Amino acid sequence: MTSAPFADHPARRLVADEVHARPIVFVPAKGRVRRIAVSLPEGPDAASRAMARFAQWCRDAGLPVPTGRQHSYEAMGCSVTWELHTEFVTLSWLAAGPERAAWPEGIGLEALADCTLLVATRVDLVDALEVPEKLIPTFNLGSLCVSWIEARTGQIASDFKPDDDGFTRFEFACGALSTVRRAVLVRRLLEIETYRTYALLGLAPARERGPELARLEDEVARTLEAMSEVDTVEEARETLDLLHKMSVAAGRLGEATGFRFAATFAYADVLMDRLGRLDEESVGYASTLRRFLRNRIDPAIATCRAFEKRQEALAGKIDSAIRLLNTRIGLDVELQSRALLEGISETGRSQYRLQKTVEGLSTIAISYYAIGIMSYVLGGAGLDTPTKQWTLALLVPAVLLLVWLALRRIQHRHGAGGTKLS
Structure with missing residues (x-):
């Protein structure tokens, strides 16, 4: 055998096996198939633990260990199929010959002990074209369902009411169906009851x-x-x-x-x-x-x-x-x-106006004192009063200008120094 010149995709085997993950199980034209579906316990590893428990049960019973999510085997005279689903496990079995018990021991029910039962259904296979008329009164007439299937080559009947053992019953007249179609339809009926129940959860x-x-x-x-x-x-x-x-x-x-x-x-x-x-x-x-x-x-x-x-x-x-x-x-x-920024801005403007006012007042006050000093100086120089007054009058604008320029220079130096420090 020649191997491919490529490495397998990690999911290739999974994808290939999924097509065959739920193979049909062939059943005779007469007999009874039972199935239960039990919900797995809560927890992220519930499925793996269920697989491990069932594998251990198979070892203890001397049966082959499962390698996938579906495993078929013979136990206690029954043909059994175990299937692992996303949140539940199903166990289906067909007894060879007359059925002995609704809940037979030794077929794998023990491996499901920590699960909770939600679905229990049975399909009674009848080797006839129609469901026998005598069986119709055994159903609840208020919920009786009877229909032809497969182009009138088979007939099914049910009332979706649990029997005394807790199993919902289907009567399936399958005498005119092939082995493959019979197996497919039995599985379909079991799935209908399973998904019907889980859908209503x-x-x-x-x-x-x-x-x-x-x-x-x-x-x-x-x-x-x-x-x-x-x-x-x-x-x-x-x-x-x-x-x-x-x-x-x-x-x-x-x-x-x-x-x-x-x-x-x-x-x-x-x-x-x-x-x-x-x-x-x-x-x-x-x-x-x-x-x-x-x-x-x-x-x-x-x-x-x-x-x-x-x-x-x-x-x-x-x-x-x-x-x-x-x-x-x-x-x-x-x-x-x-609003806060506007308040701060208004405060700054007020401070600026106040500063200008103080600056003006300071200029006048300093100039006033400067003129007073000059008046004393001029008086000491011996000037007469008219001459001293005219001299002081002429000096007032110059003094005001010089004082104002001096204050501006001081203010400018103070601002430059503050900028450098910041």
Whole structure:
């Protein structure tokens, strides 16, 4: 064998195996197939721990160890298939010959002891073209579903009611179907019940968390209404703190329901796909599986979608309110800063005017004293009064100018020195 001249992509094996991850298991035209689906415990490593537990059980039972997410084996006279899914494990088995017990020991149920049971269903295979008429009264007539499938080469019946052992029952008349089509349809029926049940899991948190969501919606509505009366920065910050708390509460609510709703929508899509592939035709006196389940599941899915949209709308309102308040606070702070700067500017202008006034007064005062001194000097020089007065009058402008220039020079030197120090 010649090897490829390339290194394998890390996901090549995974992608190739995924196509064959859920192979069909061939079943006889007469018998009973049972399946249970158990939810894994919480925790990020729940799937790996479930795989390890089952592998250990296989070793203890002397069976081959699983190498993938599906493992088929023979145990206690039963053909068993174990499958690991994202959040649950299924165990399906077919007893060879007459069935002995609904919950047989030694087939692997022990490896699921720490899981919780959610789905239990059985498919009774009938080697006939139609479901025997005598079996119809054994179903609940209020929820009876009977339909032709595969271009009227088979027929199925169910009421989706658990029997005394807790299993939902399907009667499957498959006498005219090939071995492959029979196996495919048995798996499809088992998947319909599994995905139908897991799709409805989202209804519980939608109902349980409904009052909490309604309370948050009411609080946000009242807060938004009160925002129009917020006048001060302090009030805006108090409202902003309250909105942040609501945002945290809404986030926790989304975390609590987000995964469940996403899984619900995914399971519902797969369920409708499986129902559509049955290619049902009504028998006339009962509902088809598709019509019956859609009438009951669609409202539940719509409830979950409405809850999710309400959560998104609530988060959007809170975010918008927070942005508005942040803008309001920023604007108020900017206005306050502007007012403060204007006050500082006005103070500077007042100081400047005062400085000019003081400078003028200082010039007059110094000049006054300078003229007084000159008057004494001129008087001592022996000038007569008229001559002294005319001399002083002529000196006044010069003294004022010299004093003013001296003060300006001192002021200039003081300012230059301050600049250098800074």
